[in-house]
Amino acid sequence: MADVAGILLAAGAGRRMGRPKALMRSADAAPWLTAAVRALQDGGCSPVVVVLGAAAEEARALLGGLEVQVLEATDWATGMGASLRTGLASLTDWAGSTGRDGPGVEERPIGATAALIHLVDLPDVGPDVVARVVDHAAPDVLARADYGQGAAHPVLIGREHWPGVIASAHGDRGARDYLRGREVLAVDCSGLATGRDVDTPADL
Incomplete structure (x- = not known):
């Protein structure tokens, strides 16, 4: 299997929810944040990078004991x-960081x-x-889950697409502009x- 990094986007303020979604918990009190990290890890992603923003310190505390790299997007409020x-x-x-206050960073690419982008x-x-989508990984691939509704x-x-996505990702659109007009494999996850x-x- 190809090496695939997992990126969990968990920086938003969750204004419509009334609190940052990185702090949300399911009915059994399990944090959405840790469940999403484990989904990436158990689905075959390594390393897993968690991007925080709103309520970053509270969210960081939920990640204790997990092998993740924690980043804060200073401009998270822009989208x-x-x-x-x-x-x-x-x-x-870089690779090897477990967070701002964790062990030192090992400087290496x-x-x-490929990278799998997941939302909290x-x-x-x-x-x-995660595993079903990861199975399609290749340097030139663009793919996304499809649950029967697009x-x-x-x-x-x-x-190969990372530089283009980085250059085009603005506001709340994420990779949408980059993906538009390109061949994107729909992976059936229904x-x-x-x-x-x-x-x-x-919605809960």
Whole structure:
């Protein structure tokens, strides 16, 4: 299997939810943040990079004991694009950090073939979805999960596309502009999850 880095975007303020989604918990009190990290890890992603922003210190505390690299997107308030740029740019710069206050950073580029972009507000997306999308990894690939209702997350971005995505990711559009007009493989994940993002308390 190709080496695939996982990037979890968890920086938003969750204004419609009433609190940052990085701090949300499921009915059994399990944090969405840690569940999403484990979905990436158990689905075959290594390393896993978590990009925080709003309530970063509280969210960081939830990640104790997990083997993740924690970044803060200083411009997170401008939209998802800032978090995506932060996560992708980090993959070519360093590896080995467990957080700002954790062990020292080992300076070396990450040799990942692709990056899988996941969102913290998809609580029913588990490792089976991640593994199915990761299975298509290649340096030139663009792929994303499809739950029977069109393009969704997670999104797989081959290494050759990272510079283009970083350059085009602005506001809340993330990689949308870059993906538009390009061949993007739809990976059938229907039956594994709904892939529905949870934006408001009514969605719970």
